Amino acid sequence: MVGWPNINITAPQGTEVVMHFAEMLNDSGEKSRGNDGPEGGLYTANYRSAKATGTYIAKGDANESYRSTFTFYGFRYVSVTATQDITINSFVAEVVGSAIPETGTLETSDASVNQLINNVLWGQRSNYLSVPTDCPQRDEKLGWSGDTQIFVGAASYNANVAGFFHKWAYDAQDSQQGGAYTDTIPRSAAVGSGNAAWGDAGIIVPYTMYKMYGDTLMIEKMYDSMTEYMQWLEARGYIGAGTGYGDWLAYESNEGPVRNVIACAYYANDTLMMAEMCDAIGKTDEAASYRQRYEEIKDYFQATFLNADGTLKTENSTQTCYLMALKSDMFETEEQKQAAVDTLVQKIKDNGNKLGTGFVGTGALNQTLSDVGETNMAYTLLLQREDPSWLYSVDQGATTIWERWNSYTKENGFGDVSMNSFNHYSYGAVLEWMYSDMLGIEADIDDPGFKHIILQPQPDTREDSEIPANEQRITSVKGSYDSTYGTISAEWNWSEDEFNYTATVPANTTATVYLPTTEGQTVTVNGKDVADLDEATDGIKYIETTDGKAVFEVVSGTFNFKSSSTEEPTPGDVDKTILEKVIAKATELKGTEEYTNAIPSVKESFDKALADAQTVYDNPAATDKEVTNAWMTLMDEIHKLGFQAGDKTALQNLYDEVKDTDLSQYKDGAAKDNFKTALKNAETVLADRDAMQNEIDKAYNDLKAAFDALEKLADKSQLKALLDECAEFKEENYTPATWEVFAPILEKAQGVYDNVDATQEEVNAAVDELLGGMLQLRFKADTSILEGLVQQVEGMDLSQYTDASVAALKAVLGESKAM
Known part of the structure; x- marks a missing residue:
């Protein structure tokens, strides 16, 4: 977890209470197993230079509480020591993270897979604290962009991360260097920029927000920045971004040729994502240009990395390289593509039905296998229990996702402390596949944000002969996803x-x-x-x-x-018991508020289903199939009664209040455009007889926020009146000394009046300053001029001016009349 302890103690004044934090305990005390202390003590070697220590000095009260204020810890265990005897009245480990509503549930017939799902969720909770960090405990806590983009799809199922990544988008733009996105976002001076799979996060994250939430605002916000990155890539030719990391921590080769394939494939995918995002915001010419660039990259990839039959050249022949080529569809013919699929599957089999991929390859592994029709192999990898695999870590005791598959093993103990985090979410990217393919709830990029949903469950249909000896088939899955339009749920058994x-x-x-x-x-x-x-x-x-x-x-x-495959039952006497009970319940519900408050279309379909069910019930010749259809259809309509009509009163009142807003009185720009959109959407919701409360509330909140964000133009009437008055002033009538003071003030005031973006504070200040400049003017010694001016001032409408300025004017007017 990530957070801090909240401890309440009774202790003598001056007692030092020290808390140390760790993810693991030493298992034996043996240095040969990587232990850094006695058995059962905190294992902290993997924290590297991080002290991970909290110290509190007691003031001596009967009950005093302490929790960290300026830091947080990544931990599973805490040790507490004190310099004197103390009483611990309470100790609570408080979880800390960004306020992100969790949106996904998922459960399978396999207990170990369920533990894996829980591990992924806790890894996200631990690392999504303001910045998507790679790990939350050691002397790092950096927002590595490679980890971010690999996991963002899974994160978007687990929780509503749209707002979280809007903040990240600002960080990405602020960190950008010469077009390239940095290896960590926010940027750290310790690392570089422009590396493949890391820098590409600047394209992948906005695309994922568009796919999962229909969010075009982030595309527009990031468009100039993304364009700058794509121009930087184009200037490098077809090779893609840099190759500093490649397939990080891969079991297979991660040498230069492998890294080159990754860079080129990521570049190709970037162009396709940019094309779709350009289409989304109406930039069709740019979209066409990106698609053309994709074809050019594809030609380069084929000439550089592929053999004629579709297999990869020897130096590029790793699982990850094949995954990259398949994911970005780098093949000229279907025959070539199938050859690559066959080779990839064979490589996995030759490796003992185990993956050999690192961060990059694992992030694309199961999704790509399902995309090319190899879902059964994806299940084999998911359920593998040997190293490396997801369940191998679970079997070693993992409660979050680890940085390495073998960060700790029961056989050998702890791994290399230089890079051995026990809370490192990247490999949890497989959860995206578990939602989109295994459970079968997927967004449709042609109608994003789950406005149109793809429901495509892919069960584990392996033959018994295909299942490795250490695996069992998954036979059932159930889950849900709270989309922006409501909850999508699914459940299957096979x-x-x-x-x-x-x-x-x-x-x-x-x-x-x-x-x-x-x-x-x-x-x-x-x-x-x-x-x-x-x-x-x-x-x-x-x-x-x-x-x-x-x-x-x-x-x-x-x-x-x-x-x-079950044959239809033989017709005979039909049992209508269930139908009778469902009709009775539906009839009872007709008299409840639940029915009364349901949306109109649901009530209409409910009434029809009830009438049809009654007809079937009354029909002595009704078949078993007709009876079953009748009660199942009616039961479905009963379930729909949860679609309750929303209360539009508040939205209607707000709409009536703001609909006639004179927008000419407000500044042009995004705020005004957003208000127009929100107002139009409110009209649509108000007119929709089936609108439910969540839609109404969203329309209300969007309209109120848009109205509150409008920036009113400043009231310049007082300033204009003064400037009109000043237009009559002639320099020759005034003393040089006073005119020299007045002239720049007048020029400044005119500038404020001409500035369409001037604020009310600036206008008010200009009025006061100009009035002061006018008041200090002195005529040359000629009382006829003064007499004419006195008459002019006495004819002024002083109701338009502030009390203070009117009082000052009257005082000077009195002096002038006396003179």
């Missing part, structure tokens, strides 16, 4: 004869479902055969069955899919 899949799609979204099936199996949805589905009433449309998947388009609701 056997050789049947695949059951249930998914919930939130209101105001749609989804495409890809259901695994095999030849000869029957596919049903909510108990209905595919052929019997009605798009209007069932909210689902069957598209086709292709490549082992039945494809459907669905609207919001809960859907129960089944792909089964």
Whole structure:
């Protein structure tokens, strides 16, 4: 964890209470096992020069509390010592992190995988504290950009990190050097910039925010910075960024040729991501240019790194190199690509069904395998228990993700202390695959932010002969993701004869479902055969069955899919007991506030389902299939009663209050544009009869924030009146000394008046200064002039001026009349 202890003690005055922190305990005291102290004592060697110590000097009160104020610790264990006897009244380890709402849940049939999921989450909690650090404990705590981009996809499932990375985007721009992004963000003087997979975070993070949240604001905010980086890359040719790190901590080769493949492949991916981001903000010409650049990089990659058959040249032939080539689609033909897939899979098998990748390769490993149709191999790697693997660390006792697969082993003890963090989230990137492919909840880049959802569960369908001896098949998975549109949930269980899949799609979204099936199996949805589905009433449309998947388009609701080899039951006497109970419950719900407050479309579909169910119940010739369809459909409508209509009162009041705002009185710019957008969105929500509370609240908060952010133009009426008055003043009528004082004041005041961005404070100051300059003017000795001026001043409307300035004017007017 990351945080600090909050300790309450009773101790004599002057007692020193010292707390030391550690991630691990010494397991034996043996130096040969890397121990740095006696068995059971704190192991701190891997903290390097970090003291990781907190000291409190007691003042002698009966109950006094202490917690750190200017530091935090990464730890699992704490030792407490004192120079005198003390009483510890309470001791609480307080977790500290950025306020990021957690959005994902995930559980499988495998307990070790569930522990891995928990380890990834705690690694993120520990390292997302203002800056996405690589580790939170030793003398480093740096925002390594390679770790950031590798893990950002998994992070976006675990929690809503949009705001967290908007702050990071400012850091990225501030740190940028000569076009290149730095190895750590914020920049550290200890490291450099412009290295492949590290510097590319400046492109990958905004792209991920767009994909996961539909966030174009970050694209616009980062666009000039990203363009500068892409220009820096282009100036280097087709090779990509620098090769300072390559596939960090890889078990396989990480020499120059491997690093060159990584750099080039990352550059290619950068161009495709930039093209899509340009499209998102209307820069179509730039998008086309980036796509053309991608084709040029692809040609260079093929000529430099590929053999004619699609395999990589010997010096580039590692698992990671193949992953990079496949992820960036560097092949000319499908035959070449398949040859690369086959080679990659064989390399993994030849390595004992184990990965050989480092930070970069592991971050792309399972996602890429599923993308090329090798999900079963992805499961083999996920469930591998030998070194290196995710579950190997779990079996050694890991409670977070470690920097190395073997940071500690039961067999040999502790690893190399120079780089051996036990809280290092990078390898947790596999969680992105577990959500998007294993559970099957994925964002659609063509309609980002989960406005349109891709539901494509990919179960573990390995044959028994394919499963290594130390592994077991995952047979069920369930989870959810709180998207910006609402909660998406999914659950599946698999056997050789049947695949059951249930998914919930939130209101105001749609989804495409890809259901695994095999030849000869029957596919049903909510108990209905595919052929019997009605798009209007069932909210689902069957598209086709292709490549082992039945494809459907669905609207919001809960859907129960089944792909089964089981034959239909023989017709006979139909049991309507369940249907009767569901009808009774639905009828009861009709009289509740839950039904009354449901959105109109839900009430309409609920009423129809109830009527249809009653018809089936009353029909003595109803088949078993019709009865099952009736109660399942009605139950689905009961579930939808959770879609409650929102209260629009506050939004309507706010809209009425601000809709007629005279925008000509406010400064042009982003704030005014944001207000127009928020006002239009509020109109849309107010007009939407199915709008729910979260949408209404968001529209209200966005509109209020946009209105509050408007910057009003300064009121210059007083300043204009004075300047109009001054226009009548003639230099020849005044003494030279007073005119010399007055002239620059008048010029300055005119400048403030002409400045469209002048603030009210600047205008008020100009009024006071100009009035003072006017008041100090003195006529040359000619009373006729003075008499005319007295008459002019007496005719002025003084209601437009401040009390102080009017009082001063009247005093001078009195003197002038006496003269």
